[in-house]
Amino acid sequence: MLRRAVAVELEVTKELNKLLYSVESAYLSIVREVAVYAVANNVTSATQLQGLFYSKYRGEYQGLHAHLIIQAIRQASQIAKSFITRRRKGLAQKPYPEVRSISIRFTEKAWSYEQFIHSIAPVRLELSLLGVRRVVWLRPHKRFWLFWWRVLTGEAELASTLIIKRRTNKWYAIFVFELKPREEKPKLVFSFDINENTVAVSRVDLPSTVGKVVDWNRQYMIPELYAIRTDFGRLARRYERVRNAIIERLKPEFALPSGNYVNVTNTREYRKFVRRLREGNRKLGRVRHVANELTRTPAIIVTEDLGERPQESMIEDVMKDEFRHRIKQTPFKAVERTVEGKALERGSKLVRVSSYRNSRVCPIHFTRLWETNDWHVLYCPRGHYVHRDYASVMNMTWKTTPEAWSKGVWWDLSKGMDWREYEGKSNTTIPYSIVQYLHAMLKTFMASEEGPAVLARGKPMNPAGEADESWARAPPRPLKAGRRSALKIVINIVSSFSY
Structure with missing residues (x-):
């Protein structure tokens, strides 16, 4: 419930x-x-x-x-x-x-x-x-x-x-x-990947893809790629500058005779100023905006299994303090929990897949991508460039298809498998025309016009501060042991549309 x-x-x-x-x-x-x-x-x-x-x-x-x-x-x-x-x-x-x-x-x-x-x-x-x-x-x-x-x-x-x-x-x-969670017939397949300033989305329309339009070829899917702008990183950078300015303004009032200063962040005056910044409300508004866009239509929603503390593993090798702060302030788990709650409320299903090499493998040729001078753009040995965010969401989508379950996403079945054995091989289930289409889409990195723009200010409409009474809002958390069984259910649902 x-x-x-x-x-x-x-x-x-x-x-x-x-x-x-x-x-x-x-x-x-x-x-x-x-x-x-x-x-x-x-x-x-x-x-x-x-x-x-x-x-x-x-x-x-x-x-x-x-x-x-x-x-x-x-x-x-x-x-x-x-x-x-x-x-x-x-x-x-x-x-x-x-x-x-x-x-x-x-x-x-x-x-x-x-x-x-x-x-x-x-x-x-x-x-x-x-x-x-x-x-x-x-x-x-x-x-x-x-x-x-x-x-x-x-x-x-x-x-x-x-x-x-x-x-x-x-x-x-x-x-x-x-x-009571709704049970609706899925019409879309969404895959989303949370980043610092955007949420990359891959969308597959099941009725138009597996319907009479492409009745001659039911096993292929043409995803639509776009990004939802969130600006979590820019928001964290802005509020960090504001907080530092407040600290410098209050420092003279808390100077000690020795020349040192009291920790201003623990004072009541500092908390009074910070409370007016409304940083939490703006984050909450953007998180709910993303969840509303992804769950507007009953769909199968695929995302990575982030674990309990995803930020800790992301900042292990990061030395720059500002970058570490921005990663810590990005609400990865908040977006995931909100999407999960909205999905249950509106009849969608959220499935978590392995995060192993999602953004490091070409979604067309299934070869490992090479690094370039740009962090977001990688190079495929087959001769084209791939945006790593879009590659991640497309690989998550392939992990839910019956064909890719055994051919494209072998790394999810056994991580100990030697992936170099399959490095030069292509996915034979995808025709050359769709490869050209995906190649052009990944090369241009153009977002769709349907990608919504996030408002600059987002505030909960509930006048009582959304009535957060701990037990009154949080949705039930699924057991980790049942995630793989849930993925099998999704495979059966997709296969019923594909064949």
Whole structure:
């Protein structure tokens, strides 16, 4: 099941606003006290903390709903576990967790869940606030109605826990929807490769390629190559200059008598300036733009198996600090996770293939490419130049075809195999006319007009900061052991279209 969170603004009167502030104040004090006690005494079990503190707070806050007290204790337990983990890694700067803001969690007993889910067009809900039920009206928007329609059609379910959160003196109700992954008939085959400033894409249209247009030759595919501009590297370089300028401006204020300076990056003034840069929002907007473009149509999406920390292996031999920083700031895993979540939501299938020699082998002749003076352009011994990004996505596409499974991508079957034995051989399954077509395309390096341009500024449209409640958005991660079996399923799907 996929989880998506949607924030809806509440219509709050002055009386209701005071009640919500009172509940938030009591809820926050419980979370703070229990979290500090849990860290100091190394008690992180929610059951043990509930047995220690439930009776105390039940008598202290008699008007507060019992389930709110239980949820506050459980939330404090989660905060304590997170703080202990960060302290073990050396990331905590204080001996205790500092809780500045919280989100109030209402279970199904503390709000009108049954009445809400049986309504066709819900526009209000009831909350248990200080001993009485209060009717609260909603201001639903387009995204809420989109997911609610999927609830009515049986494609999604509404979670029983309701989250109330205050943001810039406005109150929001955060609804968590559990979506069922769609099963659609694939119409495209996408292969994408994430780079510093672009995402290279290879697209194969299955109906037009394997349909009546080329009915005389069903086994061949003509991919369309283009690039989606992201500018992650340029964005990192720009914000690095901005941060360095902020540090130089603040240095005189934190000078020591010895002539040295305090680490400015750990100061509150520095964090206040950096928070206004909106670097994370711009990255998030571009990541979602790429995911939306790749999952617009149900397709088989192929990408490399990046591993857990792809940046670490990429910067092993890089000596230049600026280049290392740009690689570290490129969100490889964020793009992969977002594409995976959108793919499950819209009926696409994401398949990971081996990254072994994808950008080092010619996708036409399957010979190893030679290096040139240009990092992005390599030379094939057969007499033509190849863009390494486009070669990578095309080799990933060949890895999903039945013919190339045994002829073109032998390195994925056995890495210990001597690839030099096959260095001079060509792929006999591809006719000479398509070789000429691919040769001309790879030589010109021209991107298609369908390659979308990324906006200069991208910001989430959710007013509550996309309602990131840890468990409310992240899609389930597939097991590594099942990746190869998933690839076999894709091969069967493609073969059903090819023959």
